[in-house]
Every structure is written in structure tokens, then in C-alpha cells.
Amino acid sequence: MSPQAKGTLDEYRAPATLAEAAEALADGKGTVLAGGTDLMLQAEAGKTPYRGRLVNIRRVAGLRGVTEDGGTIRIGALTTVTDLLNDPLVAEKAPVLAATADKFASSQIRNAATVGGNICNASPAGDMILPLLALDARVELASWRDGALATRTVALDGFFTGPGATVKGPEELLGAVLFETPPAGRTARFVKSGPRPALEIATVAAAIAMTVDGGTLRDVRLALGAVAPTPLRAKRTEALLEGETLDGDLIARAAETVAGEVNPIDDVRATAWYRKHLVTIYVRRLLQDDGKG
Amino acid sequence: MTAKVEIEFTLNGRPRRVTVPADMSTLTLLREELGLTGSKLACGEGECGACTILVDGVSQNACLMFAVDCAGRDLLTIEGLRTEDALHPMQRAFVDHGAIQCGFCMPGMIMQAKYLADTTPGLTREGMRRGLEGNVCRCTGYKKVFDAVADAAGIDG
Numbered sequence: 001m002s003p004q005a006k007g008t009l010d011e012y013r014a015p016a017t018l019a020e021a022a023e024a025l026a027d028g029k030g031t032v033l034a035g036g037t038d039l040m041l042q043a044e045a046g047k048t049p050y051r052g053r054l055v056n057i058r059r060v061a062g063l064r065g066v067t068e069d070g071g072t073i074r075i076g077a078l079t080t081v082t083d084l085l086n087d088p089l090v091a092e093k094a095p096v097l098a099a100t101a102d103k104f105a106s107s108q109i110r111n112a113a114t115v116g117g118n119i120c121n122a123s124p125a126g127d128m129i130l131p132l133l134a135l136d137a138r139v140e141l142a143s144w145r146d147g148a149l150a151t152r153t154v155a156l157d158g159f160f161t162g163p164g165a166t167v168k169g170p171e172e173l174l175g176a177v178l179f180e181t182p183p184a185g186r187t188a189r190f191v192k193s194g195p196r197p198a199l200e201i202a203t204v205a206a207a208i209a210m211t212v213d214g215g216t217l218r219d220v221r222l223a224l225g226a227v228a229p230t231p232l233r234a235k236r237t238e239a240l241l242e243g244e245t246l247d248g249d250l251i252a253r254a255a256e257t258v259a260g261e262v263n264p265i266d267d268v269r270a271t272a273w274y275r276k277h278l279v280t281i282y283v284r285r286l287l288q289d290d291g292k293g
Numbered sequence: 294m295t296a297k298v299e300i301e302f303t304l305n306g307r308p309r310r311v312t313v314p315a316d317m318s319t320l321t322l323l324r325e326e327l328g329l330t331g332s333k334l335a336c337g338e339g340e341c342g343a344c345t346i347l348v349d350g351v352s353q354n355a356c357l358m359f360a361v362d363c364a365g366r367d368l369l370t371i372e373g374l375r376t377e378d379a380l381h382p383m384q385r386a387f388v389d390h391g392a393i394q395c396g397f398c399m400p401g402m403i404m405q406a407k408y409l410a411d412t413t414p415g416l417t418r419e420g421m422r423r424g425l426e427g428n429v430c431r432c433t434g435y436k437k438v439f440d441a442v443a444d445a446a447g448i449d450g
């Protein structure tokens with residue numbers, strides 16, 4: 001690895017507040033460090049070259065933890081995957097996030113990996129992104145504008161623009177991910193494939209959120225991982241399901257529709273053909289509620 | 294020029310002050326700067342767990358942790374586990390159960406097992422197996438490892 005490919009790190013900052021962190025990123029020459037579980041390897045491989053200044057956000061106060069306020073659940077960017085696994089509010093109000101955390105990497109990685117890092121890394125196979133998409137989440141982006149802290153909110157659907165690419169500027173910091181507390185009766189599930197339960201980058205993963213109202217499907221959200229250049233909301237399949245009665249025929253049509261909606265690649269983990277096949281099975285499983293998720 | 298950062302932290306109960314390059318891993322700091330070679334470099338990608346250490350009581354892969362992030366933290370490595378005159382009960386259990394072949398994965402296994410035993414009230418055998426998913430042994434099976442951990446963690450059956 002040539003030093004150029006790795007980029008340079010001629011400065012280091014460990015801000016204690018969000019404002020200080022935003023200021024450290026203001027010139028667009030900062031690389032954010034959260035848990036480091038993606039950054040260390042990607043920087044060494046030249047995939048995410050350092051921009052000049054390492055901005056370690058782990059000491060920023062108030063960025064870790066899950067809270068609920070006025071019907072909105074807020075997950076701080078530094079909340080770890082282990083935190084989601086153990087959080088009582090998550091267990092009660094959004095258990096799909098804990099179910100996803102349970103399928104995520106290993107204990108050691110979960111202890112370091114943050115929710116903000118998973119989103120900002122923008123892998124098409126980023127697991128935590130999928131249930132958050134299904135929950136209609138949005139992200140808060142903080143930056144330093146005209147000598148003050150500025151915040152904008154962006155829907156997670158639309159945040160991703162390609163593998164490793166998002167609408168977030170290099171001067172912006174993801175502070176939190178938010179979503180409305182799911183109402184009673186809303187169900188959400190996550191499924192992920194791989195030859196073993198742990199330490200798998202998903203071959204295909206999927207999350208669904210829906211309300212079944214007297215047999216009729218309402219507000220269906222279907223998010224798919226590792227089948228397109230970005231985590232994908234399967235909107236044609238969602239539209240097909242919306243307002244319909246869940247039966248075998250509908251499930252078969254949903255599986256057919258989703259196959260036409262994905263655009264997977266061949267790689268070391270699977271062929272595009274296999275991924276397309278698998279995604280139809282997962283959609284069936286998510287809709288059948290057969291408990292195999 | 295890569296920035297050099299002075300950091301202070303606690304390592305195996307003793308205060309340390311070192312200067313590290315901003316891009317160095319904690320594993321490199323431990324092994325190459327501080328001479329603590331108990332934590333092993335195997336995959337270097339967070340897959341195998343041979344470099345597992347405890348940071349403020351929480352297990353981490355030292356190969357993926359930036360050394361600068363050690364600032365202000367309390368690190369425990371395999372070297373700090375035993376007391377002057379006795380092995381830690383988890384180490385003792387690995388010896389007693391013969392849960393070792395080449396031994397390369399053992400420091401990481403033992404640190405992760407200690408983390409599980411310390412932080413999981415009512416740890417079950419299944420919970421132990423899941424908790425050790427990030428620790429790979431390439432010599433042999435895991436049966437004796439599980440027996441050792443179950444013994445030290447007080448898991449029945």
C-alpha cells in the first residue's frame with residue numbers, strides 16, 4: 001500500500017461536544033472515527049483514504065443512547081450495536097432493531113460498532129440500515145455554518161447514493177437517527193442469510209414493517225440489502241401489497257415483483273442469480289410470518 | 294507526516310503515557326511499542342478474536358481499535374489477568390480442561406470468556422457459545438473450550 005492511497009493524517013482531534021466536532025469537520029478535511037470497525041481496514045486498504053485530520057467523535061457528549069420524546073425515538077450516532085441488543089426501550093418499542101443486532105457480526109464487533117458508523121459507511125449490505133429504512137427513519141446531520149452549529153434532517157430513504165456514498169457532505173456529522181414510535185399493532189421483522197449465524201456480511205438481507213388491519217396490509221415498508229448498489233426500498237413490491245389481503249396468491253405476486261426490482265451483482269459471496277432467487281424466498285418468509293426469520 | 298498523539302491510559306492496572314501515530318492500531322501499540330505480545334495478530338480483520346482485550350471492561354478486537362482511542366481508558370490484556378501468585382480462574386479452567394492445542398487463540402478466547410462471565414447474569418451454555426462466535430480456533434474443536442468456560446463461569450450441565 002503506497003502512502004498516497006491511504007491518504008494522510010497530519011492532525012488529530014478528539015472533540016468533547018457536537019459543536020467542536022462540527023467545527024473540526026468544517027473545512028471538509030476531516031475523517032470521522034467512531035468505532036473504527038470499518039474505518040481501520042478501509043483506510044489501510046485505500047478504500048476510504050484519510051482526508052488529513054482524524055476526528056475521533058467517541059468523546060462527544062450526548063451522542064450515545066436511545067431515548068423517546070413526544071412519540072419520536074432517537075438513537076444517538078454513537079449507540080453501539082450491543083446497546084441496541086440490550087436496550088429496554090428498543091426491546092419494547094422497536095424490537096426489530098434488537099433482532100437485527102443479534103445477527104450482526106460478533107460480540108466484540110458489536111461492542112465497538114456504532115449505528116452512525118453503519119449508516120455512514122453506506123454498505124449495500126449494512127444490516128442496521130434495513131430495519132431503520134422499514135421504520136421510515138431520518139437522520140440528523142450537523143455541521144458548522146457561519147460560526148454556529150447547524151442541523152438538517154434527511155430521510156434515510158434517499159440518503160444513500162451508491163456503495164459507500166451518501167448525500168452527507170464531508171463537513172457533516174451524523175448526530176442521530178430518528179423515527180416515529182411504531183404504533184401498537186405494527187409488526188417489523190428482519191432476515192439475513194449467510195452460511196453461518198455470526199460474522200457474516202449478508203448475502204441477502206431484508207426488513208419489513210407493516211400493519212395488518214383485519215387481514216389487509218397497510219403502510220408496507222420493505223427494505224433489501226446486498227441486492228443493489230445501495231440498501232433498497234422495494235417500492236414496487238410495497239405498492240403491490242398496499243391495501244391487499246394477505247394470501248398465497250398475493251405472496252406469490254410479491255415474490256415475482258421483487259425479483260424484477262433488484263439489481264444484484266456476482267461476488268465472492270454469491271452470484272446475482274442466487275441473490276435474486278434468495279430475495280424472493282425472503283419476501284415470502286417475511287410475509288408468511290412463519291417465525292423462521 | 295502522520296500526526297503523533299500523546300495519550301495517557303491505564304494498562305493492566307498501571308498508568309501509561311505513550312506517543313502514538315494517529316493511524317496505529319491498539320494491537321500494534323500493545324505488541325510492538327509496549328512489548329505485550331500476549332494479544333495475538335492473526336487475521337487482522339476482526340474475524341478471529343485472537344487480539345481480544347477488555348476496554349473499560351468491554352471486549353474489543355484490538356486490531357480494529359485506533360490506539361489514540363485508548364486515551365483515558367482502562368485496558369486489560371491477557372498479561373494483566375493473573376495475580377502475583379495465581380492464574381485467573383478462567384485461565385485455570387482452560388489449563389484444567391486441557392482446552393489448548395497450539396494456544397494461539399487462547400489469550401483472546403480467555404479475555405472474551407471473562408467478558409461474558411463478568412457481564413452476563415445467568416449466562417447459559419447457548420449464550421456462551423454465541424458469545425464466543427467471534428473467537429476462532431483452527432487446531433481443534435471447541436468442546437473443551439466450552440467446558441472450561443462453563444466451569445469457570447459456573448454454568449451447569
Ligand SMILES: Cc1cc2nc3c(=O)[nH]c(=O)nc-3n(C[C@H](O)[C@H](O)[C@H](O)COP(=O)(O)OP(=O)(O)OC[C@H]3O[C@@H](n4cnc5c(N)ncnc54)[C@H](O)[C@@H]3O)c2cc1C
Binds near residue numbers: 036115172340
Ligand atoms: C469482522 C467484521 C464483521 C462485521 N459484520 C457486520 C455485520 O454483520 N453487519 C453489518 O452491517 N456490518 C458489519 N461489519 C461492518 C461494521 O462493523 C459496521 O458497519 C459498523 O456499524 C461500523 O460502525 P463503526 O462505529 O465501527 O464505524 P467507523 O469504522 O468508525 O466508521 C465507518 C465510516 O463512517 C464514518 N462515520 C462513522 N460515524 C460517523 C458519524 N457519526 N458521522 C459521519 N460519519 C461517520 C467514518 O468516517 C467511516 O467512513 C463488520 C465488520 C467487521 C470487521
